[in-house]
Amino acid sequence: MEDTSKHTEIWAVGGGKGGTGKSFITSSMGTCLALKGQKTLLLDADLGGANLHNFFGLITPKLSLTDFFEKRAMLQDLIVHTGIANLELITGSTGSLDSESINYAQKQKLFRHIRSLEADKILIDLGGGTHINTLDTFLLADKMIVVTAPEITAIENMYQFVKSVYYRKLKSIFKSYDLNTVVQDIWKNRTAHNIRNLKDLIGYLKQGSDRIHDIFNLEMSGFVVHIILNEVRSPKDILIGENLKRACVNFLGLQVVYSGYASYDEAVHKSINNKEAFMLFNRLSPVIKEIRQLTENIETETCFSAPEDILDGRIP
Amino acid sequence: MEEYHDYLELLELSQDSTPADICRRYRYLKNLYSGDSIEIRALNNDFSEEIRADFLLRLDDAFKKLNELSEKSRDGATRPRTDQDDELRLWLTQIDCFTGSILRSIRERMKVELKTVFAATRIQTHFLEDIEGEVFESFPAEVYLRSYLIEYARFLSLDTQRVLNDYLPRYRGRAAK
Incomplete structure (x- = not known):
């Protein structure tokens, strides 16, 4: 035990x-x-x-x-x-x-x-x-x-909390790979990328490039x-x-x-x-x-x- | 077969799910996402009308396709249609006691054969006949009858608790004599 x-x-x-x-x-x-x-x-x-x-x-x-x-x-x-x-x-x-x-x-x-x-x-x-x-x-x-x-x-507050946590985690991970601005830039231009919410953002990031896809799978799978x-x-x-x-x-x-x-x-x-x-x-x-x-x-x-x-x- | 898995995934089910599982899960999810529960309303922008409509469409589609696929692969062992026509639904709400003969009428009105029930529930057809005919000697112990009733009622999309409450006293009354 x-x-x-x-x-x-x-x-x-x-x-x-x-x-x-x-x-x-x-x-x-x-x-x-x-x-x-x-x-x-x-x-x-x-x-x-x-x-x-x-x-x-x-x-x-x-x-x-x-x-x-x-x-x-x-x-x-x-x-x-x-x-x-x-x-x-x-x-x-x-x-x-x-x-x-x-x-x-x-x-x-x-x-x-x-x-x-x-x-x-x-x-x-x-x-x-x-x-x-x-x-x-x-x-x-x-x-x-x-x-x-x-x-x-x-x-409502719980949803907001888990979304904020997740977004913060995303940013800090991409920062550690020297991709600091990737997440923020995409989010800022979200209308241009047709991103409505966090889920779309995640989908977008995963498709983005093989490298981002790998980073994502490596770091976020335990989240x-x-x-x-x-x-x-x-x-x-x-x-x-x-x-x-x-x-x-x-x-x-x-x-x-x-x-x-x-x-x-x-x-x-x-x-x-x-x-x-x-x-x-x-x-x-x-x-x-x-x-x-x-x-x-x-x-x-x-x-x-x-x-x-x-x-x-x-x-x- | 790959698309079969995709549909199951949408319903959050594993590969070994039975048609009964699929049907239950579909009804649960459909109810959850078309409803007005607090856990869904609290999503606000993350679950806009547009996303909701899209999701429900995919859900309906997956359920339809799964049914079609299982009909093909299961050699006619179809599930009763869940979108029972309104007439049948109305009739079901008017039933005041679920007796054996009522269960038989429900099944017949749903156009389901006993062997189809057997395929989904694994209850032998002679037991099903005896439930419908109220041949209580076939069930020396109540526990067996009870579990058959639960499965059968589920299969017919009935309120299992109500079926038990109506049917079991009839069995007990006869057994006491």
Whole structure:
């Protein structure tokens, strides 16, 4: 069960919209992994409003990422224990009002140091929005996870988020092959090339030349986004994840897997307000089982498969 | 045969899909992309009316071609047409109890022979006859009957849960006597 190799796997959790339960899902998945015996570190990278520590009843840690950025502390010094075996936490900056001023060098330094932390899994909780720092941190991950909810606003923002991430990745890859301006130029002149959306752009790039085609296949084939649907209220909602996957594949041209869902449960709300670790105290909640399942699905790269009767539309 | 794979790919199905799989997936996708669900509306410009119309056209085409191809290769084992005419559909909504004889009428009105049902569901024709004739002695255990009913109802594009709810009490009532 335990990963014996030294390799640290980074999971990043984003999703574009705030309030969809990114932090809840991250902390719960982390707890799940830790309980299975994997050394897990949660990194709260919501630089504007870090509050992952609340999910474990911790008081705001003394040191945060701000201290790291301002060179007052090493990244390792920021680690606090959550009270759960194998589970540790680094908090983002809570007090800072200028969270977007992190510069490129600071960001690079953070990414370097994250890789050197000792853990089996590092789970990064990102804030909402599609700020460039958020996108870059997301792209750092070995497993990219988006959390969304069955609401049109959350879904719209999720589409926007995955598209932005993908576009950013495209640009950075072509840049590394000294083709910096290719993607941007094509996109700027998109009407001339008859490109309506991201999917057309991808198609255009693939046809462009053999070299671009090869680069694309080499670099982008591993680009897979995992979808988690939170606050599911009906069997029909479960299907939304499946439909989102189809929509992303067919109309955005992205590789997406539906990893699982978590039901809406009043117990989650209570547990957050009581500052308790949800996974430890709510054995009767279906959400526990659902989170265990989706965590395992992400670990093993398995797709959640919606029950046949829901797919057939036999449940209203 | 290559185009056969392309059509299957459009329906996001693997090569070993049965005609029943194809039919179900087609109905699901058609419903999803012609509908007004939030996950589709949220795509906005990425799924304009133009793209939608184009996609639905290709979907319909793929389904039609797949049916034609499987008719050819499967020696007459055709699926009932999913675009049942409105009269039949109306009649189906008026059925208040799915008895054996009703199932037979549905099948006959869809112009499907028992051996065709067998080809798709692998239920022996004598069992199908006994389901339609309500010869309950042929089913000593309910589980077998139940699974046959599910397959058969699916084949006829019926609401499986409703068929089970109507049919199984009749079986239990007879068995109790």
